[in-house]
Amino acid sequence: MTSQDSTPPVVVRLDGVRKEYGESTALDGVSLEIRAGEAVAVMGPSGCGKSTLLNMVAGLDRPTAGTVTVHGEDLGRLNETGLALFRRKRIGMIFQFFNLIDDLPALDNVALAAQLTGSAPAQARRRALELLGELGIADRRDTYPAALSGGERQRVAVARALMNRPALLLADEPTGALDSRAGEQVMDLLIDLNQLGQTLLMVTHDPRLATRCASRLIEFADGRIARESTLEPTP
Amino acid sequence: MSGAVWRASRAAVRRRRVQTFVIGLVVLTSTVALVVALGLLAAASGPFDRTFDRQRGAHLAATFDPAVTTAEQLTRAAHRPGVTAAAGPFAQTVVTVPPHLDTAADGDYHPPPGPVTVVGRADPGGPVDRVDVWSGRWATGPGEIVLMRPPGQTWAATEGIGRRLTLPGAPPLTVVGFASSLSQTAGAWVRPDQMPALHPTALQMLYRFDHAGTGAEVDEGRTTVTADLPTGALLGSLSYLTVKQDMTGTANAYLPFLTAFGVLGLVVAVLIVANVVSGAVVSGFRHIGVLKAIGFTPGQVVSVHLVMVLVPGTVGCVLGTVLGDLAARPMLRTVFMGFDNGYFEATLSPWAEVLTLLGMPVVVLLAALGPALRAHRLPAARAISAGSAPGTGRGLRVQRRLGGTRLPRAVSLGLGLPFARPGRTVMTLTALILGVTTVTVATGLSASVGAFLDATGSAYQSVSYVGDGASTTPPTDTDAEIEAKLRALPGTARLAAAAPVRVHLAGAPQPLRAWFLRGDREIARSALAAGRWYSGPDEAVVGAPFLKKHGVRVGDRLTLDLDGRQHTVTVVGETVAGDSDGLTAPWETLAALAPDLPATRYVNQYWVQVAPGTDVGAYNAAVKAAEPGLQPTVTGDGTSVTVSIVGSATVLTLLLAAVAALGVFNTTVLNTRERRRDLGMLKSIGMTPRQVTVMVVTSMAAVGVAGGLLGVPLGIAVHRLVVPAMADAMDTTLPAGALDVWHPSALALLVLAGTAIAVLGTLVPARSAARLTIAEVLHNE
Ligand SMILES: Nc1ncnc2c1ncn2[C@@H]1O[C@H](COP(=O)(O)OP(=O)(O)OP(=O)(O)O)[C@@H](O)[C@H]1O
Numbered sequence A: 001m002t003s004q005d006s007t008p009p010v011v012v013r014l015d016g017v018r019k020e021y022g023e024s025t026a027l028d029g030v031s032l033e034i035r036a037g038e039a040v041a042v043m044g045p046s047g048c049g050k051s052t053l054l055n056m057v058a059g060l061d062r063p064t065a066g067t068v069t070v071h072g073e074d075l076g077r078l079n080e081t082g083l084a085l086f087r088r089k090r091i092g093m094i095f096q097f098f099n100l101i102d103d104l105p106a107l108d109n110v111a112l113a114a115q116l117t118g119s120a121p122a123q124a125r126r127r128a129l130e131l132l133g134e135l136g137i138a139d140r141r142d143t144y145p146a147a148l149s150g151g152e153r154q155r156v157a158v159a160r161a162l163m164n165r166p167a168l169l170l171a172d173e174p175t176g177a178l179d180s181r182a183g184e185q186v187m188d189l190l191i192d193l194n195q196l197g198q199t200l201l202m203v204t205h206d207p208r209l210a211t212r213c214a215s216r217l218i219e220f221a222d223g224r225i226a227r228e229s230t231l232e233p234t235p
Numbered sequence B: 001m002s003g004a005v006w007r008a009s010r011a012a013v014r015r016r017r018v019q020t021f022v023i024g025l026v027v028l029t030s031t032v033a034l035v036v037a038l039g040l041l042a043a044a045s046g047p048f049d050r051t052f053d054r055q056r057g058a059h060l061a062a063t064f065d066p067a068v069t070t071a072e073q074l075t076r077a078a079h080r081p082g083v084t085a086a087a088g089p090f091a092q093t094v095v096t097v098p099p100h101l102d103t104a105a106d107g108d109y110h111p112p113p114g115p116v117t118v119v120g121r122a123d124p125g126g127p128v129d130r131v132d133v134w135s136g137r138w139a140t141g142p143g144e145i146v147l148m149r150p151p152g153q154t155w156a157a158t159e160g161i162g163r164r165l166t167l168p169g170a171p172p173l174t175v176v177g178f179a180s181s182l183s184q185t186a187g188a189w190v191r192p193d194q195m196p197a198l199h200p201t202a203l204q205m206l207y208r209f210d211h212a213g214t215g216a217e218v219d220e221g222r223t224t225v226t227a228d229l230p231t232g233a234l235l236g237s238l239s240y241l242t243v244k245q246d247m248t249g250t251a252n253a254y255l256p257f258l259t260a261f262g263v264l265g266l267v268v269a270v271l272i273v274a275n276v277v278s279g280a281v282v283s284g285f286r287h288i289g290v291l292k293a294i295g296f297t298p299g300q301v302v303s304v305h306l307v308m309v310l311v312p313g314t315v316g317c318v319l320g321t322v323l324g325d326l327a328a329r330p331m332l333r334t335v336f337m338g339f340d341n342g343y344f345e346a347t348l349s350p351w352a353e354v355l356t357l358l359g360m361p362v363v364v365l366l367a368a369l370g371p372a373l374r375a376h377r378l379p380a381a382r383a384i385s386a387g388s389a390p391g392t393g394r395g396l397r398v399q400r401r402l403g404g405t406r407l408p409r410a411v412s413l414g415l416g417l418p419f420a421r422p423g424r425t426v427m428t429l430t431a432l433i434l435g436v437t438t439v440t441v442a443t444g445l446s447a448s449v450g451a452f453l454d455a456t457g458s459a460y461q462s463v464s465y466v467g468d469g470a471s472t473t474p475p476t477d478t479d480a481e482i483e484a485k486l487r488a489l490p491g492t493a494r495l496a497a498a499a500p501v502r503v504h505l506a507g508a509p510q511p512l513r514a515w516f517l518r519g520d521r522e523i524a525r526s527a528l529a530a531g532r533w534y535s536g537p538d539e540a541v542v543g544a545p546f547l548k549k550h551g552v553r554v555g556d557r558l559t560l561d562l563d564g565r566q567h568t569v570t571v572v573g574e575t576v577a578g579d580s581d582g583l584t585a586p587w588e589t590l591a592a593l594a595p596d597l598p599a600t601r602y603v604n605q606y607w608v609q610v611a612p613g614t615d616v617g618a619y620n621a622a623v624k625a626a627e628p629g630l631q632p633t634v635t636g637d638g639t640s641v642t643v644s645i646v647g648s649a650t651v652l653t654l655l656l657a658a659v660a661a662l663g664v665f666n667t668t669v670l671n672t673r674e675r676r677r678d679l680g681m682l683k684s685i686g687m688t689p690r691q692v693t694v695m696v697v698t699s700m701a702a703v704g705v706a707g708g709l710l711g712v713p714l715g716i717a718v719h720r721l722v723v724p725a726m727a728d729a730m731d732t733t734l735p736a737g738a739l740d741v742w743h744p745s746a747l748a749l750l751v752l753a754g755t756a757i758a759v760l761g762t763l764v765p766a767r768s769a770a771r772l773t774i775a776e777v778l779h780n781e
């Protein structure tokens, strides 16, 4: 871990974070810093606590011990509503199984994130359409999730995550449910976003995703950081 | 059933504790409502006929002149075709008890004044008119008498077994029992060999006919049994239809109400159970897919789902029947107590319970079978992905449109939710509509009853009964002195003296109850429905039932007969209140009928309207101090009948509202459970707990508003059907305004009632949805 004066500011800081579910320990004292513009990949065997780590950073769950600070905000001091508002402003999330609302077409799924903050529908839809255009699926705007391909669904999910210009994009197995071609598309998308300055924290089983997209790799085992390494993105 | 099916069902029940509990609770509450509703329907369907059939009541009770015909002729005449059973001849006499016998001091019991029919009968049973001896025993020895009274009721505190009874011109008799005869064949019975001492004047015969459904058929029967008799043998006869008309007037009035509420309760209970059960099976679709994937046959899958709902359903049904039984019995007793002196049995019909016990599981089974069979046909893959399957086209279009409105997104998302599962929404909506209908009818009914009471109620607050010398001390003062004393009391605003006297309509066998009033008659009772009040001794007013029964109209003349003295009055007005034999006339009319009897003997109560601000209790204490021979009481606001009607309406309303709210609760639990994944996602993109609550509550509040908007007009329609039917059955003219009982603000409140029921049902699941830990949801889905 390096820290020089000219380095970008810290976006995420975990300090001795533990998470226990009854008897079992999912996170066993994790300390970690992520700086603006970094793309960090977390890898490790199933059940080692990767998703739990993402949930802590997103404020979806509270640690048993330790502190989580994102964008200068100590999540432990926020109540449920505070956490919700925090997620709205600072966090975008994408999941392995997309988690789109089946009753809404692609455009409305994306617009939803802005409408929750009270944006006018027309304005929200305009920005959603822009994002869909940037992600190359503007023509699928009126299609319902059930009729979209896996890759298309994940791109809609990415668009939704980016709606509120989050400081941090969290991705849990974003390519896990996709075939290799669709996986490639999503990877390219993440690389592009990172190159535009988007801070990225992703969890994956896929070494290709890690090596292609990430600048830093964290290897996890039994709820702890086993190894950290800096990667040179492959061209 | 195979072990695997049983194990899978048990696991399913255990894994869905909340849902199992909700099914049990909904079935339980609905079962209670169902038992009460069916009990009401059963009790309301012919209360007279059931008791009449059990007692093998007399279709015709006839009296014959022993000077013209003989017992042998009568017996032979009763053996004609068309007569299924006959009893008699029994010796009969009519004894007239004069008002306030002067032998009061002897400690004997004196029945209320008026004619009493005494019949000599050896036993209470027989082929016709099986009299219920409900206290004591039958008169089997000399000097014994049995009094006819409604079950469980005596007419005075002093009336009781062992009392010595004094009838004019008869030896002293001892009361040994009380018995009821729905056929009203006698006022008292003695042993046949006791009759000669009572100077019998007639022979009584009781008949049952093959066909006696109509008045014409009863008339035909009478012709049959009198055909072979000498002319002039028949003195008089009484058709059971006349008795029935008399007895069931009030009960009939409430049948439309009881039936309406019974049907409402039935439909709501069945609907909610169907909704809850089918919802449970639908939400198990994913589970179904998994079961199929691991090799359950379609039949086994269906069995698992039936068992899963039948377990809590059966438990709820059994418990609900027990609770319903406990709730319905006292309620029926109270409701029917007010009806016609309690001649009818207000017991809970066992078939209400049997039908519920058998019917409710069938409802559960049928409701589960539909979706379970759908699951049966569902390919495993589809079933596994169900629950996240896209909704119908219309639902989607609505969601789409709502997304474009300026409403807060949480609200517009909530408004769209009901469209995602239209079937479930329609069932919930129907239950809510009927819930609101019930609330509307119930409030309207109490308002109408209130309006009716206002029009018929008394304007006096204190009634002082004159001591009768048996249970209470008689006054020493004269009538005029008492009235002067009362008028002198501070607080007396207006006063009327009332004398209820039995008089006959010339030529008619049954007596009328005439009220002769003196003083401030306008505090008496009842608004006028037509005509005017009397203004002299030759005028009287009667109620609509009187007009109908006696076939008279306002303007007709009636000849009254009191112990042979006759006086003719003109009916000048129709009162809203009044029974079929009641007549109100001025004091001077009584004076004309009984010039030689001291009028004071007839007055048995004084009505006082107190001055505003007077404490009636204190006033009555002053009355008692001034005249110890008076028993002052405070008059009630309503009759027991109306109170029990409003009371039972309230019980049923609360019950149905609770069932409807439970239905909403269940729908919300199902909806939020199916949408856990969506909820988790919405929270992950920043939906606050409050927004989640708003969204979930909005989804059902919308249904609640719709339920209110549709239920209120339906309730008003039912009210407009039921209330006139009640008035019609009572032969009463509805007072003006009895139907227009709702103000616009009250209507708005009723619409809100639907929303309130819905919001109440949603609150708990909405809050738990808001508290849902997202990490857990996303972890599990
Ligand atoms: N909500 C929960 N309740 C109980 N235990 C949990 C919960 N979430 C996670 N766990 C446990 O915590 C541990 C870490 O889980 P986590 O989901 O973080 O693993 P993971 O590294 O993401 O695994 P995978 O690669 O399979 O997704 C596991 O043992 C898991 O069973």
Ligand SMILES: [Mg+2]
Pocket: A050, A051, A052, A172
């Ligand atoms: Mg994981």
